[in-house]
Amino acid sequence: MDIYDNLLAWAETQGIKLHGISPQRIPGRGIGIVATKQLAANTLILQVPTTSLRSIETVPKTLSKSYPKDAPVHGLLAATLTLDTTPTFTAWNAVVPTASDLTSSLPLAWDPTLHPYLPPAASSLLQKQLTKFTSDHSIFLSSSPAHSDIPKSTYLYNWLLVNTRTFYHETAKTKRLRLRPEDRMVLQPVADLFNHSSSGCNVSFDKTQFTITTDRAYKEGEEVFICYGRHSNDFLLVEYGFVFDYNQWDEVGLDELILPKLSAKQKEDLDEFGFLGKYVLDAETVCYRTQVALRILCLPSRLWLRFVQGEDDGEAHQKKVDELLVSMLRKYVGTIGDTLETIGSLEDGEASQREMLCLRWRQIRRLVDKTITRLES
Numbered sequence: 272m273d274i275y276d277n278l279l280a281w282a283e284t285q286g287i288k289l290h291g292i293s294p295q296r297i298p299g300r301g302i303g304i305v306a307t308k309q310l311a312a313n314t315l316i317l318q319v320p321t322t323s324l325r326s327i328e329t330v331p332k333t334l335s336k337s338y339p340k341d342a343p344v345h346g347l348l349a350a351t352l353t354l355d356t357t358p359t360f361t362a363w364n365a366v367v368p369t370a371s372d373l374t375s376s377l378p379l380a381w382d383p384t385l386h387p388y389l390p391p392a393a394s395s396l397l398q399k400q401l402t403k404f405t406s407d408h409s410i411f412l413s414s415s416p417a418h419s420d421i422p423k424s425t426y427l428y429n430w431l432l433v434n435t436r437t438f439y440h441e442t443a444k445t446k447r448l449r450l451r452p453e454d455r456m457v458l459q460p461v462a463d464l465f466n467h468s469s470s471g472c473n474v475s476f477d478k479t480q481f482t483i484t485t486d487r488a489y490k491e492g493e494e495v496f497i498c499y500g501r502h503s504n505d506f507l508l509v510e511y512g513f514v515f516d517y518n519q520w521d522e523v524g525l526d527e528l529i530l531p532k533l534s535a536k537q538k539e540d541l542d543e544f545g546f547l548g549k550y551v552l553d554a555e556t557v558c559y560r561t562q563v564a565l566r567i568l569c570l571p572s573r574l575w576l577r578f579v580q581g582e583d584d585g586e587a588h589q590k591k592v593d594e595l596l597v598s599m600l601r602k603y604v605g606t607i608g609d610t611l612e613t614i615g616s617l618e619d620g621e622a623s624q625r626e627m628l629c630l631r632w633r634q635i636r637r638l639v640d641k642t643i644t645r646l647e648s
């Protein structure tokens with residue numbers, strides 16, 4: 272029996288039911304779920320009973336009682352996986368990514384000397400993730416003196432497993448405990464083998480089970496996906512360790528280009544109207560917030576105010592605004608070129624991690640170039 276047969280045999284004992292799907296190794300994506308026969312749209316393909324989930328409710332009491340009451344569930348689940356020595360989950364553990372799979376792909380585990388080369392949006396997500404991890408790890412260490420014997424890398428591995436494999440779940444108990452939304456997370460076997468696509472199968476749950484139902488017809492042998500959310504490539508990189516070649520939800524942050532150009536007074540005015548920061552462009556548009564910020568830079572304040580208060584549609588000044596943005600984007604293309612050159616000369620981290628950084632910067636350059644062409648045409 273191979274690890275997949277073992278998993279399926281164990282899954283059956285847990286009441287997990289697969290209908291016309293099976294796990295399979297997929298080049299470049301670890302394990303994924305594949306249709307074993309033709310599937311019509313709206314077919315129920317997976318049932319996972321809530322009794323087989325790992326959640327705040329299954330954390331061993333010996334552990335939870337040593338944790339602060341409001342400790343994040345993410346850290347608690349990571350601690351549970353780290354300390355688990357029972358054979359219960361052997362079949363499940365055998366199919367999850369190895370420590371080296373995770374540390375290669377997820378920036379949190381990369382050599383920190385590579386972190387400054389992440390694009391700004393990814394970098395700010397990573398900072399938040401690092402703060403969360405550091406806090407969870409320190410709670411883990413202080414919950415028992417014995418935990419200081421466990422290498423930080425072991426806790427990190429389990430923390431990243433939780434980060435990349437949990438599902439949102441609400442129960443009467445999560446409501447009673449008034450868990451924060453980010454704490455309503457569970458690990459579920461088999462369902463955690465579905466890879467992500469911009470759109471995918473429908474995932475739902477009730478009191479008794481999670482179910483996954485096809486969103487469209489699938490051919491035999493085709494990979495079946497779910498959608499983890501409408502995420503940009505910076506988000507996918509930091510949270511899941513991969514990026515798409517084409518991602519309809521991708522975007523480029525513009526704060527680093529625009530914020531340094533604003534005076535203190537302009538920042539104050541933008542803030543007063545709720546338009547300070549979070550400037551982005553995507554494949555089709557430059558966001559409205561950016562339009563507001565660019566206008567404060569190139570129009571008299573009277574005209575800016577009329578635009579921001581909705582008294583003027585801004586069409587009359589669009590050309591001037593577009594020219595300003597194009598000049599900023601052209602400089603950004605130059606900076607991206609320099610960044611790519613610097614990354615190319617680095618020897619830190621793994622070659623695949625440096626290549627991932629270059630790939631992401633080239634995607635950003637492609638979106639920026641596309642915007643320049645659109646604004647100039």
Ligand SMILES: C[S@@+](CC[C@H](N)C(=O)[O-])C[C@H]1O[C@@H](n2cnc3c(N)ncnc32)[C@H](O)[C@@H]1O
Nearest residue numbers: 300301302368435436463464465466467511513
């Ligand atoms: C919930 S797991 C899915 C199963 C996973 N492939 C495995 O081998 O266990 C999420 C992880 O799968 C990988 N993944 C998911 N969707 C992907 C995709 N479209 N392309 C590449 N990797 C993907 C990423 O490594 C991500 O962190």
